[in-house]
Amino acid sequence: MADEIVSHTSLSPIGFLRRTAEVYPDKVAVVDGDRRWTYREFAERVRRAAGALRAAGVRPGDRVAYLCPNVPALLEAHFAVPLAGAVLVAINIRLSPREIAYILDHSGAKVLVADTELAAPLAPLRAARRALATVIHVRETAAPDPFAGEEYESVIARAAPADLHEMPAEERALLSINYTSGTTGSPKGVMYTHRGAYLNALGLCLEVGLGFDATYLWTLPMFHCNGWCFPWAVTAVGGTHLCLRKVEAPVVFDMIEEHAVSHLCAAPTVLIGLAQDPRAAALRLSRPLTIATGGAPPAPQVIRNVEAFGARLVHLYGLTETYGPHTFCERQPRWDGESEEGRARLKARQGVAGITALDVRVVDEQMRDVPRDGETLGEIVMRGNNVMAGYYDDPGATASAFRGGWFHSGDIAVMHPDGYIEIRDRKKDVIISGGENISTVEVEQVLYQHPAVMEVAVVGVPDEKWGEVPKAFVTLKPGAAASPEQIIDFCRERIAHFKCPKAIAFGELPKTSTGKIQKFVLREREWQGREKKVN
Numbered sequence: 001m002a003d004e005i006v007s008h009t010s011l012s013p014i015g016f017l018r019r020t021a022e023v024y025p026d027k028v029a030v031v032d033g034d035r036r037w038t039y040r041e042f043a044e045r046v047r048r049a050a051g052a053l054r055a056a057g058v059r060p061g062d063r064v065a066y067l068c069p070n071v072p073a074l075l076e077a078h079f080a081v082p083l084a085g086a087v088l089v090a091i092n093i094r095l096s097p098r099e100i101a102y103i104l105d106h107s108g109a110k111v112l113v114a115d116t117e118l119a120a121p122l123a124p125l126r127a128a129r130r131a132l133a134t135v136i137h138v139r140e141t142a143a144p145d146p147f148a149g150e151e152y153e154s155v156i157a158r159a160a161p162a163d164l165h166e167m168p169a170e171e172r173a174l175l176s177i178n179y180t181s182g183t184t185g186s187p188k189g190v191m192y193t194h195r196g197a198y199l200n201a202l203g204l205c206l207e208v209g210l211g212f213d214a215t216y217l218w219t220l221p222m223f224h225c226n227g228w229c230f231p232w233a234v235t236a237v238g239g240t241h242l243c244l245r246k247v248e249a250p251v252v253f254d255m256i257e258e259h260a261v262s263h264l265c266a267a268p269t270v271l272i273g274l275a276q277d278p279r280a281a282a283l284r285l286s287r288p289l290t291i292a293t294g295g296a297p298p299a300p301q302v303i304r305n306v307e308a309f310g311a312r313l314v315h316l317y318g319l320t321e322t323y324g325p326h327t328f329c330e331r332q333p334r335w336d337g338e339s340e341e342g343r344a345r346l347k348a349r350q351g352v353a354g355i356t357a358l359d360v361r362v363v364d365e366q367m368r369d370v371p372r373d374g375e376t377l378g379e380i381v382m383r384g385n386n387v388m389a390g391y392y393d394d395p396g397a398t399a400s401a402f403r404g405g406w407f408h409s410g411d412i413a414v415m416h417p418d419g420y421i422e423i424r425d426r427k428k429d430v431i432i433s434g435g436e437n438i439s440t441v442e443v444e445q446v447l448y449q450h451p452a453v454m455e456v457a458v459v460g461v462p463d464e465k466w467g468e469v470p471k472a473f474v475t476l477k478p479g480a481a482a483s484p485e486q487i488i489d490f491c492r493e494r495i496a497h498f499k500c501p502k503a504i505a506f507g508e509l510p511k512t513s514t515g516k517i518q519k520f521v522l523r524e525r526e527w528q529g530r531e532k533k534v535n
Contacts, residue, residue, distance in 0.1 A: 010171035012194035013201055013232035017043055017079050018164040024212070024238040031259065032072050032243040039238065042076070047161035049073075049080035055159055056111055056134045060085035063177065065109035067091045067100065067118050069245045070218040073138045073152050077113065078222070078231040081176075082194065083162050088176040089189075090223040094512070097121040099187070103179050104129050106393065107189060111136065113152065117143040140245065171195040176226055177392050178320050181512060189392030190320045192226065200323040200386040201232035203356035207328050208263060208292050208314050214239030217255050219247050220265035228265060228292075228324030239263075249277035260287045267295040267515035268302050272455055275305035276477060285310045292316055294325060295516050299448035300344035307344075317350035317423070319409060321401065323386040327351045327360055327421065348445070349422040350380075350413065357384045362415040367404045374416045377424060377437070381406035412439075429519055431460035433469050438499050440519075443470055446494045447501075450487055452480035457509055457517045458501060461526040472501035473522055475509055 009015075020029075021043035029042040037045065053064060064086045068074040074090065081088040089107045091100055093115075100122060104112065108131045114122065115138045123146035126135070137145040138152045145151070175194045179187040204210065216234045218241065220227055234241055242259055244251070247266075252274060255261060266274070271293055274280060291306060294316040306313050318326035329351035335343050353360040362370050362378040370378035387407045390398035401408055412430060413423045424430075424439040431438040440458040447456045455475040460468035476482060484504035491500040510521040 010167050011198040012167050013197050014083055016232055016236040020238045028240050030072055030241045046076050046079040048156040048159045049076050050083035050162035052155045052159035053084040058084050058086050063087045063089050063107045063109045064111045065089040067114040070222050070243050071140050074222045075231055087174050092223050093118055101125045107177055116145045117141045120146045168194050180320050191389040191392050193389050196386050199356040201229045203354045204233040205237055206355055208290055210237045212238050215259055215262045217242045217261045217264040218244045225320050225324035249274050253279040263290045265292045268298040269515040271302055271306050280309045283309045299445045300348045301448040303344045303347050315347055321388045326357050326382055328354050349420045351420050357386050359384045362413050372415045372417045374414050377412050380409040380411045380413050431470055434466040443499055446491050450490050452476050452482040455509055457519055459519050459522045462530050469502045471503045473505050
């Protein structure tokens with residue numbers, strides 16, 4: 001037992017803050033508008049926030065919910081809640097009051113820390129939340145507190161600080177619960193452990209090149225997969241966090257230039273918006289900028305657009321169930337000999353398992369690996385250090401997701417001869433037209449090449465002869481014009497005619513709060529009153 005104590009320390013991201021505060025105490029840790037905190041000050045705020053939670057009656061294993069945009073309080077929660085021995089539940093700020101109430105009830109959250117601007121719709125629901133004992137409001141704007149609760153800054157100012165040396169005895173203890181979007185039913189609570197978060201954060205440092213001088217802009221919601229573990233990764237290397245309450249292209253470009261941003265993360269749809277902004281063409285980077293993108297397969301044209309304003313793109317892939325990133329499209333030196341279009345096509349693939357993930361396969365229904373031919377379709381399955389511990393209070397869903405000893409992603413892909421995977425679709429998005437499988441991603445990638453197309457989503461719609469056929473929903477670039485016939489003809493010149501959209505609809509696309517296009521919304525509209533199941 002003595003040897004075990006000497007040779008083993010439980011892995012927890014709490015240790016990242018303790019080390020960085022000791023090594024770089026005077027380095028700027030957090031920037032929020034005019035406010036600045038060094039790592040010494042950041043660590044002290046975290047310690048007091050943990051002490052405040054304990055004073056509110058939070059005990060080990062209790063759940064603490066946060067409903068906040070990317071403000072300092074939510075960043076501090078990623079260390080303060082686990083330091084208090086509790087479990088962080090960061091809630092999607094775009095959810096309806098009913099959905100938020102479900103998450104509070106399902107998780108059994110004892111404390112809610114809510115931004116006053118977001119909390120008003122929840123006030124009528126407070127009385128029915130039996131487990132919720134305390135509400136603390138974060139006042140970042142002039143919005144009044146609908147709960148008449150205590151204010152976050154006052155609470156942490158008077159709290160007795162917790163000890164940063166307090167580490168969990170068991171590294172596989174629950175650290176956070178992240179709820180899925182719930183598009184096919186009630187959202188599921190994905191459980192992260194201290195060990196998984198620690199290892200995934202270290203993997204990110206290596207994969208995207210985070211170092212001591214990193215300046216990270218918070219364009220990715222911290223509530224989404226705990227910000228892909230970047231709250232812990234940036235802190236691990238002593239980088240600077242730039243908080244950003246709302247993502248707006250002009251503000252993002254201002255921040256990049258003013259603070260010499262080195263890293264940010266964004267879904268492809270956010271990158272499309274940035275690339276289309278007039279500032280993109282005039283942007284002059286004072287230092288290299290690395291952008292990590294995932295959440296949907298980026299079209300090669302999106303990659304070219306981003307690299308045109310000087311950024312280095314890191315394409316990653318994962319799910320809430322894998323702490324965010326699980327694979328990375330690792331750059332190969334031989335790609336330098338490819339054309340610009342060829343390099344973009346290679347970079348658009350989802351790649352190989354990350355350095356702390358190790359295992360990813362593409363398998364058929366019998367769990368056999370598909371041939372490495374870049375053509376045979378199968379499902380992506382994963383296992384490793386950054387796969388969730390399971391779904392909270394849902395053993396049935398956990399067993400289904402882990403069948404065969406692997407996590408089943410639901411994503412359909414091919415395996416290329418070089419071992420890189422490439423997503424062709426979600427299972428539910430594949431169009432079966434007259435017995436032929438059509439990848440909506442393949443069709444979308446062709447449509448993105450059209451000079452007038454800014455964003456596009458392809459779904460299957462009812463057809464009397466073929467069962468279903470592709471239809472494209474298109475958002476045109478500002479000032480651009482194109483007819484449905486022109487877009488369809490463009491597509492027919494590049495891929496098989498049966499794969500091409502039979503109809504085009506123009507307009508804005510429905511999206512989640514993290515920028516993912518909601519194809520299920522489009523399908524529901526088209527299949528309303530028909531027999532096809534939409535999920």
